[in-house]
Amino acid sequence: MPLSQIEILHQDPAFLVINKPTLLLSVPGRADDNKDCLITRLQENGYPEALIVHRLDWETSGIILLARDPDSHRELSRQFHDRETEKAYTALCWGQPEQDSGRIELPLRYDPPTKPRHVVDHEQGRHALTFWRVLERCGNHCRVELTPITGRSHQLRVHMLSIGHPLLGDRLYAHDEALAAHERLCLHASMLAFSHPVTGERLRFECPAPF
The missing domain is CATH 3.30.2350.10 (Pseudouridine synthase)
Known part of the structure; x- marks a missing residue:
C-alpha cells in the first residue's frame, strides 16, 4: 500500500498532521476490500507508531491529526473529546x-x-x-x-x-x-487548532481546499 497521494503537512516527535486525499478511508473498513486506508499506509511506510486520533469521512479531504506515542494519543484524544480543539x-x-x-x-x-x-x-x-x-x-x-x-x-x-x-x-x-x-x-477540513500534547503550546494548521 503506497504512501503516494498523502501529503505530510507537519511532523513532530509527538504527532503528524496529514492532508488526507478524498476517497481514502481514515481507518480500515470491515469488508476485505476496504483495508486500504490512511493509518495503514502510514504504518507500513515509515510510521509504524502512528495512532489515529479522529476521523474524516471517506470522501472528505483535508487535515487529520495522528499521534506518534500512547501518551500523546491520550492527550490529543482528550482534547477532541473535551472540545478543546478548533476545526x-x-x-x-x-x-x-x-x-x-x-x-x-x-x-x-x-x-x-x-x-x-x-x-x-x-x-x-x-x-x-x-x-x-x-x-x-x-x-x-x-x-x-x-x-x-x-x-x-x-x-x-x-x-x-x-x-x-x-x-x-x-x-x-x-x-x-x-x-x-x-x-x-x-x-475539505481546512483548519485545525489544538494544544501540543507535550509542551501545551497552541498550534494552528491550515490547508486550502483543492476545489
Missing part, C-alpha cells in the same frame, strides 16, 4: 443562502434503513451544532466555511441539507443537480 471546513453548497452566516442546531442519528445515511431526529437524535459563513457566491452555488462545535457523523452534510443547501458532489445527500455539479464531495 473549520471549506465546502461548496448548492444555492444561495439568504443570510451571510448562521447556526444550525439540529439533533442527528444514524438511520439504519438508509445506511450509511444520518437524519435529523428531534426525539432520538444526539445534539449537534454547526456554524456556517458564506465566503464567496458563485452563480448556482457558494463557497462556505463550516465550523462544527460537535463532531457527529455526517454532521456538516446533513445540517447543510437541512437548510436546503446540500454540498456539491455528495452522493448520499445531494439532489441530482447538486450531485452533478462536481465530480467529488466538496468538503
Whole structure:
C-alpha cells in the first residue's frame, strides 16, 4: 500500500498532521476490500507508531491529526473529546443562502434503513451544532466555511441539507443537480487548532481546499 497521494503537512516527535486525499478511508473498513486506508499506509511506510486520533469521512479531504506515542494519543484524544480543539471546513453548497452566516442546531442519528445515511431526529437524535459563513457566491452555488462545535457523523452534510443547501458532489445527500455539479464531495477540513500534547503550546494548521 503506497504512501503516494498523502501529503505530510507537519511532523513532530509527538504527532503528524496529514492532508488526507478524498476517497481514502481514515481507518480500515470491515469488508476485505476496504483495508486500504490512511493509518495503514502510514504504518507500513515509515510510521509504524502512528495512532489515529479522529476521523474524516471517506470522501472528505483535508487535515487529520495522528499521534506518534500512547501518551500523546491520550492527550490529543482528550482534547477532541473535551472540545478543546478548533476545526473549520471549506465546502461548496448548492444555492444561495439568504443570510451571510448562521447556526444550525439540529439533533442527528444514524438511520439504519438508509445506511450509511444520518437524519435529523428531534426525539432520538444526539445534539449537534454547526456554524456556517458564506465566503464567496458563485452563480448556482457558494463557497462556505463550516465550523462544527460537535463532531457527529455526517454532521456538516446533513445540517447543510437541512437548510436546503446540500454540498456539491455528495452522493448520499445531494439532489441530482447538486450531485452533478462536481465530480467529488466538496468538503475539505481546512483548519485545525489544538494544544501540543507535550509542551501545551497552541498550534494552528491550515490547508486550502483543492476545489
